[in-house]
Each structure stands twice: as C-alpha cells, then as structure tokens.
Amino acid sequence: AAARDQVQVAGSSTVLPYASIVAEAFGENFDFPTPVVESGGSSAGLKRFCEGVGENTIDVANASRRIKEKEIKACAENGVTDIIEVQIGYDGIVFANDIKGNAFEYTPTDWFLALSDEILVDGKMVANPNKTWADVNSAFPAQNIQAFIPGTKHGTREVFEDKVILAGCEATGAFEHLLEHAEGDSDKAKKKAAEKACISLRTDGKSVDIDGDYTETLARIESNKDGIGVFGLAFYENNTDKLQVATMSGVVPTTESIAEGEYPVSRPLFFYVKKAHIGVIPGLKEYAEFFVADEVAGPDGPLAEYGLVADPELSKTQAVVSEEEVIGGNS
C-alpha cells in the first residue's frame, strides 16, 4: 500500500464549510496536498477517528459538540489515547422565517408554549392547545404555528432543546410542576424524567423535524410561508434575501452578539487531532496551526467572514495546538 500523503479529515457537517475553506487555503499556500475533508456527521467522524492509529484511519475529526467521555474511552480501547482538542469558535443558531412574513421577537417561553407536547395550564399539564402564535403570546400575529426544527440526529437539536425548550419549560414553571410529579428513585432520576417530559414535542404536525440540512428547511419555508425554521447563523447570512431573522430574548443574532455571549443560542465547534499522527502524516500539524491562525480563524479572517463566531480566546487555542496539548493532561 502506498503511503498516504494528504491529511484526512472527517466529521461534522457544521464544521465542514470552515474546514473546507481552511483546507483550500492550506492547499494553495503550502507544499502539502489539499487535505480531504469529509462530511458525515460529528459522530461518524469521531467513530472513524477512534477506530485506531495508522494510515488507514483519519487524522482529524470535526465535531459540532465536545467529545464524550464514553467516546474517549472507546478511543483509548483502540489505542487512540492522545487527542488534541481544538475549539475553533461558535456556531450561532438562529430562528428565521420568510422575508415577507411577520417579524418575531421570541423568548424561550414562546417556543416552549408553541411546541411542547404538554404545557402547564392552571396548575395542570394539558395537551398543547395552541394553534397560532397569537395563542402563545398575544403580542404575536395570528399566524399558524409551523416550526421546522432540526431532527433528532442533529447536534443543533440538543442545543435547541437545552437552550430554548428547557429554558422555556423552566420559565413557565412547567419544569417545577413536572419535577414535583416525577417518578423516580433519586433526585437525579426525577430531574431526568422531568427534563424528558419538558423536551417532548408535539407530534401533530405543528413541529416538523428536519432530517436534512438547512437547505431543506429553507425549501420548506418557501413552500409553506407560515413556517419558521431553525438555521445556522452562516446559513442565514448567506440567504438574507429569503429569510428574516427573529430576535431571542431581545438580542439580534450576529457574530458579535454571540461572541460576547449576549445571544443565548449557540454552540462551540471543535476539531480533534490524533497526536500520534503528527510527524507521520505530512502537513498535519501545519494544517492544525493554519486553521487556528489569526489571519484564518480570527475575527477578520475568512472563517468569520463566512459566519463563524470567532473564539475570543483564540490565542489559548493556538497554544494548545502548537504545544500539542492533549485531552486530560500533557504528554
């Protein structure tokens, strides 16, 4: 088998655009071949990352979430022990609807009341009766509720559940109510059950899971003007001709407002490097360093221009890469 001479990256489709911008520039500016960046999801990427050490495994895994303990363990079982975690910035998650439609200013409560399976009415959990946004919040127009939210495979869904629905659940008092009536042996189990009840969404067609990508969400909004969708910030910014963005808790989502932590719905993006491959796969370290260089991942770099929320602590990340600092201590 001929030796592999290009860096091989796989993982999150959210990170993919950024990684491909970097890979392209890397290929142009270095004598190394352009890295191959595969999509396929954070989980699939990490899985292949953890398959072992060697040329037939990937060098870098992109992820739109932090690697889980269980995964680190699985990695270690396959001999992948030294993993460098690189946080590249944040992905803003925005709510947008058709450009010609009504404008919205949401709070998490609105979303909970609109989408939850059951809501708290007069101290009792009842099946969600809300049909229009006006039912949810009298300040809203009487537009049919039709939400296109990420399907359960997407990491965005987790963020949406945590930062919006669960927050709304707590804000409406439903969480407390559920916790009181929850069954379970321990407090932890009770909390888990209550959370589960909070985030279970209605299945009557008002809330539609989108398994595909943001383009699909957009297409759905185009064919149903009542629809309100969940998008990545970068996607929204490229489609401002078709979408108008809603505020969340009064904050307009922009790279700045997210970087400053004002806009609540966002998630960090990462990539993971297999330290054992550094020095073996040509250009691997150079790629990682180039990715987090100021001129690339900084606030004025091409990534931010495309929609990445730059990490305010980029210099720390750069140090992690140049020092090859691995998860769980130094080596």
Next chain:
Amino acid sequence: MNLMTALDKDVQTQKTKIAAKNVNVYYGESHAIKDVNVEIEDNTVTAFIGPSGCGKSTFLRCLNRMNDTIDICRVTGDISIDGEDIYDSRVDPVQLRAKVGMVFQKPNPFPKSIYDNVAYGPRIHGLAANKAELDEIVEKSLRRGAIWDEVKDRLDAPGTGLSGGQQQRLCIARAVATEPEVLLMDEPCSALDPIATAQIEELIDELRNSYSVVIVTHSMQQAARVSQKTAFFHLGNLVEFGATGQIFTNPEDPRTESYITGRIG
C-alpha cells in the same frame, strides 16, 4: 384403404364461404404467394397440397389474418368471407379469427394446464355460462380431439408436458372448442399415428356438416380421403384447384400430375 374410394365421393357445389382474389403475399422482398384466386365453399373440406415451402401455410394464414403478426409480411388482393372483405378496415381481426379458427403447423400449447388450454377459447368468447358447462365443453372438445382418454386423469398437468402427437391433438381440441365457422388446419395429423389420424379425419368429416374446413396435408391419401376440393400450390402459385376426384385422377396441369404421380407416402 385405397385412393380410389375417395374419388367417387359426391362433389356437390356449395355456396362460397371464402373467396380470394389476386392474393399476393410478400415476406419483405420475397414473393411467397403469387396472384392466387380461390373459392372455398361452405360445408366442404378443402385440401391444400404442394411441396414443402410452396406457400400453403402462408396462404392459410392469410385467411384469418394471422399474417398480421409477422412484421415483414405484406398481403395484397381481396379475401372475403361470406362476401365481406376481411382486409376491410372495419373488420375486426379478432372477430374474424373467432369465426375462422386455426390449428398451427407446429403444436403450440399454452404453458398452462391441459384444461386451461382448451377452456381458454370458450372463456374469452363467453361460450359457457358456468363451470359445469365449461367442463362439458372441455371434455367434449378433448374427445373430439381424440385425446380425452389419454389426459382425462391429468387435466391439471401442463399442456407443454405432453408428447408431440398429444400436443397436436390438444391444439386441435383447443381450436374446435371455440366452434369456429371455418377451421384452418395446418398439417393436423403430422405427428399422429394411424389410429389417431383416423379419429381426426372422422372429426373433420363431422365438422363439414356445419362448417367449412381447410386442411393442409402432405399425404395424398389423406387429402383424397377427407377433402372434396383440392388446391395444388407450387412455388407460390395456385396451380390447380378443383374437385378432389378430378385433381387426383385427371389433373389438368402437368405440374400437378407430376406431383401426384411422384407420390410415395
């Protein structure tokens, strides 16, 4: 049995059932039937004889427009049945073929059970009101096809699993089951033993009472035995047509004579 016995059969003239005028048939470039004129009478058995490849089957297939199914085949001239031109655009070949049945030269049973092979025609023509009637038709047809005894225990067996001669008789049974007015039989006894042949010849004679039968045969004896009229084809031409007795005893055309006298089988 000798040739002469047939020749003094009565040859009375019947009304014309099928009239063919100036019929020409072409397979692509090749001219298979050349300007044939013939009148086939009702209640008569007409035999087509002639050397192999002379166009008997081709002409026979013209009579119920089976030639339509051969792409390269082209027919010109007039053929009428009961005075109606069968190549008229208003004529429905399906109705024509129901009226003019056919037994093909190569036995072609359907890949179905023996019963279904025979019941097929009656079913599509709605000849039976119920199962019992259909059973009756099937049995009767198989009997007429002289094959009932051999297959009565295995009516559910596939028709394709029969011996060559059995298949041939099955096809005859299948053809008579639809009660056509004219029955075209292309060498119906070629694979049959003498006894079965005799039974089929009896059937033909019986059919003549109500219908008109055209039979292609290579056996002069058979032609003499069963037919009242005989047509002799040669190289696509209808050389001679007339009463069977006359053709066999006193042919007008030298070609006919040489064919008849050169006979062996």
Next chain:
Amino acid sequence: MNLMTALDKDVQTQKTKIAAKNVNVYYGESHAIKDVNVEIEDNTVTAFIGPSGCGKSTFLRCLNRMNDTIDICRVTGDISIDGEDIYDSRVDPVQLRAKVGMVFQKPNPFPKSIYDNVAYGPRIHGLAANKAELDEIVEKSLRRGAIWDEVKDRLDAPGTGLSGGQQQRLCIARAVATEPEVLLMDEPCSALDPIATAQIEELIDELRNSYSVVIVTHSMQQAARVSQKTAFFHLGNLVEFGATGQIFTNPEDPRTESYITGRIG
C-alpha cells in the same frame, strides 16, 4: 410402392451398437418407459413405431442422454453404446451426443442464419480446417437434407423464417453435418411432402452404410420402406422388437398386430 417390397429386404445381423437393458423412465411420478430391453445394431435402420404418447420420443432421448435436460425426468437401467455404459459417471454426455446425433420432433432451428445453423456443429467439433471446407460441409449437408436448392440463395436469412417443412429439413441437415455415428430421428418427415420424404429416406438409406439410424415414425409404409428392424411401443412397454419384415407380416404380439392392421395412413 407397396408394403411388401420392403419385407424381403435382406435382414443380416450386424454387431450391436446400442444395448438397452431394463430401462425405466419416470417423469416425476409418472412411469413413461417400462423395463425396456432392446439392441440396436450397427449399419441398420431401426424404426420405433407405436401410438402417440407411448414413449417413443422419451426412449429415443435416453439414447443420447437428452433426457438429462428435463429436470423431472429420471432414467434407470443400463444403456451402452459399443459396450460402454453411457450413464457411467465418467462418460461425457457431450462426447456422447457428438457421437449420437438427434433430430427433434419439433423442428428447432437456432435463431441464426441458415448457414450458421448448419455450420454450428462442424465448428464446435472442428470438422473444417478453413472457411472453404466449412462451406463445403454446409452445402453438402443441406443437399443431403434435400433443402439446398430452396435456400442456397438465402443462406444468410434466419433459419426461423423458413416454412415448417424447410425447418425440419434444416434440422436434419444440421444433424448430419456433424457426422454422428448414430443418428436418432424423431419423425423426421412429418412435415414433408412425398418428394422430400423420399429424398430423406434416401439419405437414411445412405447413412446406413456407415452409421446406425434410429427413426421414429407414424407411417407404417415408411417404417417398412427404410428400416431393417422395428420396435413397437405401447403404453411405455416395448411390445415387440424384431426384423421389420417379420413385425409387419407376422407379429407375435396381438397388440402389434392390431396396431399394424388397424393402420390407415
């Protein structure tokens, strides 16, 4: 020509070519051939006669193991050619069939040109060193099949576009082209006119000089004319086997007699 002429043909004993012992054939459950014993001699024409469906074709197909191709068909007993058991596991059925040629009851030309139909056998057996030799073989075979004159101008036309009798003769030509030592012919003249029949019979007689020929026929006259030995089958049994003259004049079994005397065709 009369039946008697055949009967005083010399019946000299030849060495045994094919010997069948206790042959039984089953199609699934049904018992088609029952305990048949027969010896077919070299340089002899053997005729198989018997009513339709009695098992002639089935037995014939045993002799070159063509029954192998029918899934449900099972053969027991011994059949040997030149003393070698043909059902022995070491026997290559292909070599056997090259040695024992066959003309099927239903003409089955390949959907190829007439030339290729005939040339196929010689090609796979390497009988011709070059194109010229092959041309020669094809022409000779077609002549022996009495069809050369009819097809010589259209050797490139498909064999399936021939008339029924022409196809039959084509299949005969195809079979003789490979020069088999034994030729099995299942009703080879069923679709032929008397003249063509005579030519094929002549061929058979000629083949006898070097080979052994087995012919199935429904025509007693033909059996009498061409064969030296005759086997009479009835309901799967070999009822009687002997010199043709004896069988036709002095049958031992009453069934044979009734079949022969009940003859018509």
Next chain:
Amino acid sequence: MPTVWLVIALLALSGLGFVLGRNRALASAGGNAKALHSLPAYYGHNVAFSALVPALAVLAIWSLAQPMVIENRVSAMIPAELVPENSTLGLVMSDVRRLAEGLDLAVEQGVLSPTDARNLDSGETDIRARLGEIGVALGSDVRPEVLTAAQSYRSLANKGQIIMSVIVGLLAMVGFAWAYGRTHKDFRARNVVEQGIMALLILAASLAILTTVGIVFSMLFESINFFGLHAWSDFFFGTTWAPNFRGDSDLSILPLLWGTLYISAIALLVAVPVGLFAAIYLSEYASGTTRAFAKPLLEILAGIPTIVYGLFALLTVGPLLVKFFGQGEDGILGVEWMSGATSVLTAGLVMGIMLIPFVSSLSDDIINAVPQAMRDGSLGLGATKSETIRQVVMPAALPGIVGAVLLAASRAIGETMIVVMGAGAIAKFSLNPLESMTTITTRIVSQLTGDTDFASPETLVAFALGLTLFVLTLGLNVLALYIVRKYREQYD
C-alpha cells in the same frame, strides 16, 4: 514497475502457450483437427491458462503478503524506545514506508543515484528537503533509525521482488510444461478448460454469499453492543421511536417498519402498474421506433439522482397534494386532511416514478422473449391482443416480472433521500397516507450520520435496524421465491 513487466511477461508466455499448445495438439493428430478430442483452441487455452492462472494467483498473493512479511521483519528491527509513547509501531512503520518509497521515487526520477540512495546518511543530508523537491512530503525529519529501517525495507522489498519474479516465472514455466506435456490428441482439453471456467462461475456465485457474510458480520457486533445497552423487548415490541441526546430513548422498530411498508407499498402501487403497462405497451403495441426511444428515455428516470426526486417531492408534489387535500376552504377539494407537504403519499408517488423503469425495462425484455408461437396460438383462437397478453404472455413471463418487481421493491425499501424530503422524519403508526412517516433505511442513515455519541444506543441502533431489515427482507424474498415456483409456467 517490475510487477507490470512480470505480468506482461506472463501474458506473453500464456499467448505463446496458446499457440504452442494448439500446434502440438494438431501435430499429435497429424495435422488433422478432426482426430482431436476437442477443438484445437481448447488445447491452446489449456496451456495458456495453466501457465497464467496459478502464476497470477501466486503473484497476487505474494504481492499482498510481501509487505506484511517485510513489515514484520523491519518492525522487529525498530527498537521499542523509538516508538513514541502512545504511538504505535504501525505509525513508525508508515514513516519508514513513506521514506522508502520516497527514496525509490528519487532513484526513479534520477534525483539520487542508486548507490547514493543506499548510502544516505541522515546526519549529512537533509533528506526531508531533498525528498520534498520531488514532491514526497515527510511528516518529520528523518531519524537515523528510521533511515536504517527504511533502507532494510528497500533491500528486503528488492529481494522479495526478485524472489517473487523467479518463483512466479518458474511456476508459469511448470504450468506451461505440464499442460504442454499433457497436450495430446486424446487429451480432453475442452473438459478441462470448461472445468476451469466452471470454477470461475462458481467463484462468482459464491461472491454473493461472501457479501452476505460480510454484511452480516459488519453489523452483527455493533448490534450485539446495541442489545447490551438497550432492551430488545423495547426494540422489537415497543411502539415509539424517539431518540434523544440525553439517552434513555425509545427505540422501537415497529413504527419504522410500518412506515417502510406503507411508503414502499404506495411506491409499488404507482410503479408496478405504470411500469407493467409501459412494458406491455412497449413490447406488444409500440412501433419499433417508439420503443427504441421510449425505453431508454424511461431508463433515465432510474438514473436521476434521488436528491432531485427529493426536491421534486418537497417543492412540487407535496405542495400540489396540499392544494388538493389541505388548505381547508382554499384547497381544491375543500378539505383539511393534510397539514404539510411531506407525507407518505408524497414520498410514495415520487418514489414510484423513480421505480418505473425498474419494472418497465426488465419486464419489457422478458415479455419480448416469450415465443411468438404462444401469441399466435392465442390470437388464432380469436383472442384480442389484450386477452393474449393478460392470459398467455404475462403468465409465461411471470418469473421475470416478479424479479423486476422485487428489484423495485428492494429499491423502495432501500431509498433514503426521497423519504427524508418527501415523507418527513416522524415515526408513527397511522393509516392516513397524508401524514408524515419515516422508514427504517432513513433512520439507519440518520442515526449513523447524526451527532449522538457513537457508542450510545442511539447510534448503535442503526446496526440493529440494518440487521433486522436484512432478516425481514429475507423472509419477503423466500415468499417471492415460493410464489414464483408455484405459478411458474414454462413454455416450449
């Protein structure tokens, strides 16, 4: 590339073998081809194959095994200290390999002379830079131990190559000689060659079995892991499908199975009648030209990427259906049965269109192959064309048609894009075809490419789904085989 030359030499030898074998056979028969047992070409093939096949097989096996052996030998030379902690020997070896290949390339391109390459000293030359010039990138600077290892790698590889060439060459000669020696007019060359071909045919057929074994094994272990983490009773008999990131999800196959069957059934309801009638029309009614164009055109439908169908479902068919069945008063039927563009019906209809050629083209070929005598027999009895087709032609063509339908059904079960975009992603039991549902296959893809932790039941369920689907379709196929056996009508 000496291996290429070796192969060329083998081919030349086998070509020579053909000619010689053929000639020897002819000579043994005194030039009379008729005296041979088989056609002369078979003798040629026999010698050619005997020379070629075993030698090629050894060549292939050797080429696969040599790197492993060398790798073992060389890695034994690498001191344990050299392997950095948490790295593996394998990685060091890829470094060695890359360096060795780089040196070979350098020699090939004339940048280094063979002797120079052999006597390189990592202390003196900046090997990384020199190799960089010819486009071979190394991950790090070359350590002396790695260089030594690489050098012995090269010499071993060289030696191996030479030994292999000799062995393969010898084997070819032996095969050649053996077959040539056996060549005699009575030698049953055809049988031998045909046995060889038969072996190849059997090999090809067993590949299907191997694939199956591979598929089962590639899913089995992860499935077992899944059942270790999740109750099988919930998976097989539960009624909800609701994966979530917190774990403790309901993962039952039943609602997915229902969706799969429902959507596939609708797709087949579209594809089978349309495809069959199209096939019938093409083979029985259409003129030659119509057929020549319509059939390949329909086949394009099978090649349009499914993403296009997905978009077509989402943007065209879905909204159209909503216009009919949704929108209340404003809709065409004035009913409010459908809330969104995605539904079982949407996906089923569009998938049906995609499947048309699967049914039409194959059935057309099969129908066309039914002998004309069958049709003549029926037409001669006064049957209409349609009666002939329905009652004679179709039953005779049944096995092939069932095959075509099975193929279409298989494709329907395996389709993802159209379902994702056309039917939605909600798993539920419902009889209403205007509601969203989803299928097993889409869930496999989505759980496999999703963001849940890869060791969690939410991801592993994909393998269990795959395996279960495999077993289910197996049952379906057994049924189909049974039906075909029962109703098959054999013509001729």
Next chain:
Amino acid sequence: MTDISQNTPGPEGSHAGSLLQQSDRTRKRNAAERRFRGYGIAAITVGLLMLAVLVFTIVSRGTGAFQQTFITLDVELLESKLDKSGTRDLDAIKKVTTFGYAPLIKNAVQAKVVELGIETDLKAKAMAGILSKNAAAQLRAYVLENPDQIGETVTFRFLASSRVDGYLKGRVSRDSIVNDKSISPAQLDLVDALVTAGVAAKTFNLDFITGADASDARPEAAGMGVSMMGSLFMMLVVLALALPIGVAASIYLEEFAPKNWLTDVIEVNISNLAAVPSIVFGILGLAVFINYMHLPMSAPLVGGLVLTLMTLPTVIISTRASLKSVPPSIRDAALGVGASRMQAVFHHVLPLAAPGILTGTIIGLAQALGETAPLLLIGMVGFIASNAPETLADGLLAPNSAMPAQIYEWAKRADPAFYERAWGGIIILLIFLVTMNTVAVILRRRFERRW
C-alpha cells in the same frame, strides 16, 4: 354438430354475424382492448411526462451554472510585496501567502476604477470584494510559475464573486441584498459601470465542467470535472467487475447449479442483497476494504468496489430472468448437435439473453452512478478538491469524490450560488448517464429478436 351450436348460449351469434359489424360481445371486448392499450399509452405518457417535468426543472435551474462572470484586470506584480529580497528565490516567494496578494488585487481594481473614471465612494477593500476569493490564489499560482514576471504588469481574467455573478444572472437584485453583509448597492453600481465598460462580462465557463470543487467561500470557482473523473473511474471498476461477475454468477445459478436447497439459499440471498440499504454497503466497504484490506480512503477504487457489490444483485436478477426466458428448445438444439452445456450457454443462450443483461447493466449502472450514501462512509463525500488524476492508478487511488456526492454537497451549502451549481451538476450527470447508456442501448437493440 348443429346440436352444439344450439346448446351453446347467447352471444355465439358472434361468429354468425357480419364481420363488418361487431357483435356486442366483440364490441365489449374491443372496448376492453382499447382500454388496455390506453392504459399502456397512459403509462408511457405518465413516465415520459414525469421525465419531461424533471428534465425541464433540472435544465431550467441548472443552465446558469455553465456561465460565469469574469472581470479583466491588469495587476502589477509588486516586487516589494512578493519578493522583498529580490533574489527570485522560489522558497522566499512561497512564503508570501494568498493573504499577501490581496493588496495587489486591491490596487488593480482601484487602478481600473480610476482608469475608467468611475465615481464611487467605496474603499479599495470593498471594491476588491466584487472579485472572487479565488483571485489571490490565481495570482499566487501564476507568480510561482513565472517568478521572472515579478515587477511586471500582467492582465488577468478574474472570477467575479458569487453575488456579483448572481446579480448579472438576475438571481441577486438590489432589493434582495438589503440585509446582505457580503455585498452593497455601491458595489453593484461599480459592477454596472464595469459591465458598461466591458471589463466585466458573463461568458461560458469551461472550468465548471473541468474544474475541481471549491470551498464554501467561493462557489464561483467550483467545478464538476474532478468528481466526474471520480465517477468515471468508479464506473469503470463497476463495469469491469459487476458485469462479468454478475453474468458469471447468473449463468452458474441458472444453467449449471444443481437445484437444491443450497442454490435456493444463494438465490434468495442475492435477491435479498438488492434490498440492503446502500449505506450498509458503505459500512461493509469501510470494514472490509479500508480497515481490513488497508486500501486508501476516499479512493474511487474502493468506491467502485462498494458500488460493484451494490450493483451485482441488480445485474444478477435481470440476467437470471432473461436466461430463464430463453426457450429450452434452443438449449436442446445445441446439445443435440453435441455442444457442451457451456457451449450451448455461451453460443446460444447468452446472446438471446443479452437484451435483459444489458437492461440490468443499464439500470444497475444508473443506480450506481447516482448513489451517494455508501460513499459517505468510505470518505468520498465532503470537500475533496484534488487535482484531476493523470494516470490510471492515480485515478483509482487518489482521493476523489463522485458526481452525486458533489451535487449532494453543493445542494447543502449555504450560498445560493451553489444551488445553481448543484442543478448544473445534475445536467452534467445526466449527460454522462445518457452517454454511458447509449452504447448499451444500441447493443441491446442489436441483440433483440423474437422467436
């Protein structure tokens, strides 16, 4: 005889009546016949209509991708920026990254604006914003090729940015960019002026057909060419393996295999493989070809192998069906003249079954050509912007994508310009498919015959 015709019920007048007049029953049957035929025509029409609708959709959305806006500029290759030392040492020149080339481009745009006398309040950076990000890369590549040109002024044809291109194509309008951060009305004014001056123009874009993928930031530079090569090499592998293996397996199973439970198992197995979701073949491919056999990732060879496994059942099922439909009398005829079974199959049966085999191949290849899911797991979906392969080995082993994967990726990307390219890519895919099929279709017609 007469008794029979009397016995038989009603409609049997049908035989007796005039041929020119259809009997009631015939009329009914003919109506059924017409209906039946009508269904056939309707089926074909439905199929073709759907094809027409799909093709129309594809073509109307995709043709735009074949044109692209270019802006012609004269760039002064400043020595001070590119080679400070002045030694023309390639290594030193390489140190200047594409970011370092940005000023040259800014200067060039500004110079052009001044030269043409266009009035604008835009800053130089914003002016350069109408160009593709690819411009700097193009410039750098040129300089590295021709270091001697440093210091000279060279004319370049740069791609315009996707928004500008969209503006000229009508996709982007002044209304639609109100909230757009990537472009401003003033930039559009500049573009208008450049178009009037003939500096910016929309022309046919060969790079779309021959080029490689580009990142999300520069849709205007993305092309199908390399992924087309990927698909081509995969199809070669599939054709070279699936057809012979499929036909061989079918021949064995249909013609030679003893009919017993084992062959039944194999038969059921093969039809079952057809129902295995394609992504599962990806799982298998990853496990067997990459993890076990250590074949390279993202390689068309592996893709081809996986697609071969996926296509095999289709080829086998259709081949077996056609072999079955060859009448046994043909085999008998061949065996009867002493052909071996092998000869009978290869000389007679196979040619007669060829149409069905080719149909299976056409459909199987079409399916393989359009398949993405299995490629996902073996690393052929994503951003793979390698160079076009130069040798066969390169084509099989170097990382590459495939057309459907490329289209799928583009369809997901945020910039609407990629949407147009996705449809354009589908046009190319279909042309590829039709070209591939044509050969098979012509062959198939030659083999078709009735008997």
